[in-house]
Amino acid sequence: MKVRFSNINHHFGSTRVLDRIDLDVKEGEFVCILGPSGCGKSTLLNIVGGFVKPSEGEVRIDDEPVTGPDPRRIFVFQERGVFPWLDVEQNISFGLFKLPEGEQRRRIDHYVQMVGLKGFEHAYPRELSGGMKQRLEVARALAVNPDVLYLDEPFGALDSITRLQMRRELLRIWEAERKTILFVTHDIEESVQLADRVVVMSQRPARIQKIVPIDIPHPRDLSDPRYIALRDSIFGEIGLAHQV
Amino acid sequence: MRRLVPFLGVALAVFAWHLAVVMTGTRLVPSPWAAVRAIGELAQKGLLLKYIVASLFRVTWGYFLALLLAIPFGIALGTWRRGELAVNPLIQVLRPISPLAWIPIAILWFGVGDLSAVFLIFLASFFPLTVTAMQAVHNIETIHLSAGTNFGLSRPQLLVRVILPAILPQLVVGMRLALGVAWLVVVAAEMIAVNSGLGFLIVDARNAGDRYDLVVAGMILIGAIGVVLDLLMRRLETLDFVRWGYASE
Numbered sequence: 001m002k003v004r005f006s007n008i009n010h011h012f013g014s015t016r017v018l019d020r021i022d023l024d025v026k027e028g029e030f031v032c033i034l035g036p037s038g039c040g041k042s043t044l045l046n047i048v049g050g051f052v053k054p055s056e057g058e059v060r061i062d063d064e065p066v067t068g069p070d071p072r073r074i075f076v077f078q079e080r081g082v083f084p085w086l087d088v089e090q091n092i093s094f095g096l097f098k099l100p101e102g103e104q105r106r107r108i109d110h111y112v113q114m115v116g117l118k119g120f121e122h123a124y125p126r127e128l129s130g131g132m133k134q135r136l137e138v139a140r141a142l143a144v145n146p147d148v149l150y151l152d153e154p155f156g157a158l159d160s161i162t163r164l165q166m167r168r169e170l171l172r173i174w175e176a177e178r179k180t181i182l183f184v185t186h187d188i189e190e191s192v193q194l195a196d197r198v199v200v201m202s203q204r205p206a207r208i209q210k211i212v213p214i215d216i217p218h219p220r221d222l223s224d225p226r227y228i229a230l231r232d233s234i235f236g237e238i239g240l241a242h243q244v
Numbered sequence: 245m246r247r248l249v250p251f252l253g254v255a256l257a258v259f260a261w262h263l264a265v266v267m268t269g270t271r272l273v274p275s276p277w278a279a280v281r282a283i284g285e286l287a288q289k290g291l292l293l294k295y296i297v298a299s300l301f302r303v304t305w306g307y308f309l310a311l312l313l314a315i316p317f318g319i320a321l322g323t324w325r326r327g328e329l330a331v332n333p334l335i336q337v338l339r340p341i342s343p344l345a346w347i348p349i350a351i352l353w354f355g356v357g358d359l360s361a362v363f364l365i366f367l368a369s370f371f372p373l374t375v376t377a378m379q380a381v382h383n384i385e386t387i388h389l390s391a392g393t394n395f396g397l398s399r400p401q402l403l404v405r406v407i408l409p410a411i412l413p414q415l416v417v418g419m420r421l422a423l424g425v426a427w428l429v430v431v432a433a434e435m436i437a438v439n440s441g442l443g444f445l446i447v448d449a450r451n452a453g454d455r456y457d458l459v460v461a462g463m464i465l466i467g468a469i470g471v472v473l474d475l476l477m478r479r480l481e482t483l484d485f486v487r488w489g490y491a492s493e
Contacts, residue, residue: 051390071396077387084488085409094405095395126488144395 001063002027002180003048003148008057010043016205017043018054023199023208027147028178032191034234035201041184042152044206048182049075049150061148071095073148074141078157081137082125088112089121091136095144111139114173131162135169142173148180155190167193171218188238192231193220200237210237274457282461291445296469298440299430302358306365307426314370315415318377319407328378335371343368343429347436361433361441368429369422376418380411413481413489420477427470442466 001024008021017040025031035041046052048059050069059066061073069075074095082091089108096104112118115135125133134154141149151170155163171194174181185191191198195214202209212234216226258276265275274282286292321328343364350360384407392406434443442462449458481490 049394069390069394071394075390075394077391080385081387081391083388083391083406083409085412085485094391097401098396124484124488 004060008054010055019205019207030181030196032195032198033184034191034198037186039201039204040206041201045150045152045184072146074146075150076137076141076154082133084125087122087124092139092143107143111143115139130158151183188234274460278457279460282457295442295445299442302361303426303430306362307369310366310369314373315377318374322378322381339371364433365426365429369426372422380414384410413486416480416486
């Protein structure tokens, strides 16, 4: 087991945020944590990322307890996470300071290529679009070759077309590199398009309400009856009819 | 053409000044031409450069001393909550006291001379710089600090690779404002504590026989040098490593 949450409880002051979370994530698995805004799913990701200590319980990764942030596991924020004072190359190489120069060079070139920022190596984030900044942040994370990626609503601020492209990109990268991915979202469609399993969280205090395995191979056809059935079952789980 | 408009404005004002003096025949204000001649006279006596250098010298010392101490101090307070809680009230009380109010104490401590003037300039720049650095640290995006730690930076590495670059844009603006204040204060300090410099020139010209042409010459020089200093500091704001902080997205 790659990541194991055991009996995580968390509260901010007197507000309970997380209620007895138990979850196992396999190596190389793509897991979406889905829940309404403000339910505590981001807190859960911050706990596994080592930025927040849970009030109770522990997370173990490779059977070691998480005690803080670790460069083997990189957190990707919304695109605001890139460093605005560094250009594209400098951002990608930010975490590579322990590597010899030649290896740094090789990785910069590789990931610039992979996320489609060729020709923008010396552009600053202010000169990039939202989608490009998001890809840059993913590249910066991948460059240190982490074995786990945490993504906290990474595409939330993008327009819907860019968001679809970014999902396709992320899947392509995931299929190439097979990282374990924990992906927090409030977007049901997004979770069904991406995940191996969707962990449906309840309203606060968040419990795991249901875990839905998405047994459709990639690339997923969004008009496939199986896709629609799974999506609808999650809509039902959250208590929404999918009618506007 | 647009670039000429500001110069045209100044030229018009000077011309109006000249006309007013000539037409009223007043002795209350020297004419612009008299002020220019006075500057020429200073240059001839070898005092022009000497006084400018003297004033700039005092500003440089006081200002750089303040930079050297205030920036690390402000960053330390910004990152260390408890230290800030302890020291901030004191800073807030000392800050609104005009540096000129320190003149008697400066003279008591450092005597009449350069050291007093440098001390006053130091005081004038120290508090605003400290507060700027402290505030700038507060304004750093938590995400950037988190990302820095996530990539395995140690505390010193975090300081150099995240905190410093992140606060630089605000710091440069604060440095520019602080230099403006320092320049204001050097002139005032020289009126009392020393016997060279542009501030001294103004007081001396009045005392030594009502040479108001020299007084106005001193004022013009102070203003002009102030503008040049400000322009130089503004150049800093166009550099790539701070420009990101002013870009509106």
